Amino acid sequence: MTTPTAALGVKQRTPLRPARVLLHTFLVVTSLAWLAPLLWAVYAALRPYAETSNKGYVSWPDTLNLDNFKNAFQQSDMTHYFVNTLIIAVPAVLLTLLLASMVAFYVSRFDFRFNIALLLVFTAGNLLPQQVIITPLYRLYLLIDLPGITMSGKLYDSALGLVLIHVAFQSGFCAFVLSNYMRMLPTELTEAALVDGASVWRQYWQIVLPLCKPAMAALATLLSIWIYNDFFWAIVLISTGENMPITSALNNLSGQYFTDPNLVAAGALLTAIPTLIVYFALQRQFVSGLTLGANKG
Amino acid sequence: MISETTTTSPEAEAVPPPGPAPAKKRVPKGAKRLLTRRDRITLAFMAGVPTVLHVALVWVTALASIALAFTSWDGIGFDSIKWVGLDNFKQLFTDNPQFWPALEHNIIWFVVLILLPTPFGLFLAVQLDKKIRFSRVYQTAFFLPVVMSLAVTGFVWQLIYNPDTGLINSLIGANKPGHYIDWIGDPKLNLWAVLIAASWRHAGYMMILYLAGLKGVDPSLREASALDGANEWQTFKNVIFPTLRPTNTVVLVVTIIESLRAFDLVFVFNKGAQGTELLSILITNNIIGESSRIGYGSAIAVVLLVISLAVIIPYLIATFRKERRA
Numbered sequence: 001m002t003t004p005t006a007a008l009g010v011k012q013r014t015p016l017r018p019a020r021v022l023l024h025t026f027l028v029v030t031s032l033a034w035l036a037p038l039l040w041a042v043y044a045a046l047r048p049y050a051e052t053s054n055k056g057y058v059s060w061p062d063t064l065n066l067d068n069f070k071n072a073f074q075q076s077d078m079t080h081y082f083v084n085t086l087i088i089a090v091p092a093v094l095l096t097l098l099l100a101s102m103v104a105f106y107v108s109r110f111d112f113r114f115n116i117a118l119l120l121v122f123t124a125g126n127l128l129p130q131q132v133i134i135t136p137l138y139r140l141y142l143l144i145d146l147p148g149i150t151m152s153g154k155l156y157d158s159a160l161g162l163v164l165i166h167v168a169f170q171s172g173f174c175a176f177v178l179s180n181y182m183r184m185l186p187t188e189l190t191e192a193a194l195v196d197g198a199s200v201w202r203q204y205w206q207i208v209l210p211l212c213k214p215a216m217a218a219l220a221t222l223l224s225i226w227i228y229n230d231f232f233w234a235i236v237l238i239s240t241g242e243n244m245p246i247t248s249a250l251n252n253l254s255g256q257y258f259t260d261p262n263l264v265a266a267g268a269l270l271t272a273i274p275t276l277i278v279y280f281a282l283q284r285q286f287v288s289g290l291t292l293g294a295n296k297g
Numbered sequence: 298m299i300s301e302t303t304t305t306s307p308e309a310e311a312v313p314p315p316g317p318a319p320a321k322k323r324v325p326k327g328a329k330r331l332l333t334r335r336d337r338i339t340l341a342f343m344a345g346v347p348t349v350l351h352v353a354l355v356w357v358t359a360l361a362s363i364a365l366a367f368t369s370w371d372g373i374g375f376d377s378i379k380w381v382g383l384d385n386f387k388q389l390f391t392d393n394p395q396f397w398p399a400l401e402h403n404i405i406w407f408v409v410l411i412l413l414p415t416p417f418g419l420f421l422a423v424q425l426d427k428k429i430r431f432s433r434v435y436q437t438a439f440f441l442p443v444v445m446s447l448a449v450t451g452f453v454w455q456l457i458y459n460p461d462t463g464l465i466n467s468l469i470g471a472n473k474p475g476h477y478i479d480w481i482g483d484p485k486l487n488l489w490a491v492l493i494a495a496s497w498r499h500a501g502y503m504m505i506l507y508l509a510g511l512k513g514v515d516p517s518l519r520e521a522s523a524l525d526g527a528n529e530w531q532t533f534k535n536v537i538f539p540t541l542r543p544t545n546t547v548v549l550v551v552t553i554i555e556s557l558r559a560f561d562l563v564f565v566f567n568k569g570a571q572g573t574e575l576l577s578i579l580i581t582n583n584i585i586g587e588s589s590r591i592g593y594g595s596a597i598a599v600v601l602l603v604i605s606l607a608v609i610i611p612y613l614i615a616t617f618r619k620e621r622r623a
Contacts, residue, residue: 130577
């Protein structure tokens with residue numbers, strides 16, 4: 001009785017060899033080292049400034065509380081910036097997925113002559129560094145007048161402008177991933193629908209799109225985090241500090257409201273919380289999306 | 298798109314192999330005949346709208362960068378655009394004290410990322426691929442920096458590098474006035490300080506890419522190698538690493554692109570002050586900085602564009618060619 005289970009154990013779970021112990025020790029130490037900068041930030045954020053300036057940052061804590069988080073959140077009116085981000089990120093993610101899936105549907109189901117060229121254009125565009133296009137884009141945004149549509153009356157300094165560039169930039173990556181995905185769906189599906197007289201739009205909306213849910217979920221997770229984390233577009237294309245999404249606003253806030261390192265730590269950590277929630281809740285989607293076609297970070 | 302090589306191809310192989318390719322090619326022709334007028338309009342709209350948006354905002358602007366690089370323009374009215382030929386480039390290459398350092402820093406950025414965190418990410422991936430317990434917990438720890446924005450990363454690392462309140466100087470006792478080691482301000486140190494933060498993030502990213510690549514490695518290869526009496530290192534070197542070629546390509550391209558894109562961390566650290574100039578920072582300073590020179594900024598963008606395309610185009614051609622063959 002003992003022999004077979006032991007044998008099974010050996011096969012399924014590697015026994016406790018010294019090499020394994022060493023490996024785990026190494027991994028525990030390295031992961032802690034990797035988390036150390038974050039833990040240090042958390043530690044600093046939990047301590048009152050008066051105490052750290054008095055005792056130094058490397059010292060045993062007398063008080064640990066959430067006051068810095070509370071102050072950072074209230075003084076800088078962080079809710080306002082989180083709302084700014086929502087106004088940009090939600091439409092941007094939805095539009096990107098819609099447009100990218102339409103292109104992907106077209107190239108994977110209908111046009112085989114142009115699909116490579118079209119995909120090349122989209123994916124190459126997505127790999128370019130943003131700074132390559134920023135100078136003309138900035139001028140373009142200043143030139144386009146949208147009186148009454150955006151608060152600034154221009155594409156510049158507006159949420160709409162940020163949504164558009166996010167959609168244009170990210171749709172390249174998504175179109176590539178989705179077209180690969182759609183090509184793996186059996187052609188019979190749409191063929192049968194076509195013979196039945198279903199319109200192209202119905203084939204896309206009711207047949208192909210529902211089958212792409214896993215890929216769409218992975219992409220939606222990735223896009224949300226990327227767009228949330230975007231720093232560059234808003235730094236250049238938004239001039240009014242009030243209009244900035246949270247990640248870019250952090251830069252201004254740190255000088256204005258976060259007057260000591262403890263508050264900076266608390267403010268920075270607060271902005272990281274939404275990404276961490278999305279990541280922990282949708283870890284599988286995130287990682288699968290990234291490895292399904294990661295081209296950026 | 299990049300790792301279609303790592304994940305999609307194996308999946309594509311799982312889908313019915315040789316047969317469907319010619320069948321697929323026949324379908325569109327038949328299908329096209331069945332399309333109504335309305336369908337054609339729908340299709341044109343579905344392909345057209347996204348393409349126009351993407352091309353207008355990404356490619357037209359990239360071309361405009363090239364055109365503007367040969368002009369001088371103050372941005373007020375189109376009349377003031379003046380053709381200046383290669384002047385911007387001449388000035389850039391000979392007169393600008395920041396250009397060559399910036400280019401050098403971009404190259405250093407790449408060299409450091411590819412030599413330190415990339416192999417380390419691969420090493421972690423190989424260890425975590427060994428079916429060990431708590432693998433997911435370790436992965437999460439290493440991957441956490443990748444999820445957070447680079448802006449947050451910058452602020453977190455400032456808490457470590459601050460001359461008077463930072464962790465390092467506090468630990469080594471260099472946090473008294475007069476004894477400061479200025480990790481962020483000193484041009485001899487700051488690039489390396491930023492690169493440590495960048496590497497901290499890059500290693501986790503590479504680990505995830507390699508883990509995906511390792512999942513695609515046929516386990517029987519490993520068994521065969523073990524049966525032949527190869528040790529762990531020999532198996533890795535002679536069997537596993539060669540099969541990771543597609544992943545290595547992806548990793549190389551990602552790392553190059555990341556090095557060219559590097560911006561956020563440096564901007565948060567010190568806005569690209571002396572010691573940490575980067576091409577991306579110089580371009581941005583020509584827009585939002587005090588010296589707004591459109592043509593000049595565009596000339597730097599063209600340098601960045603040429604380097605990027607030299608990497609992107611061969612990579613994409615190879616990728617798409619492989620795909621068409623598959």
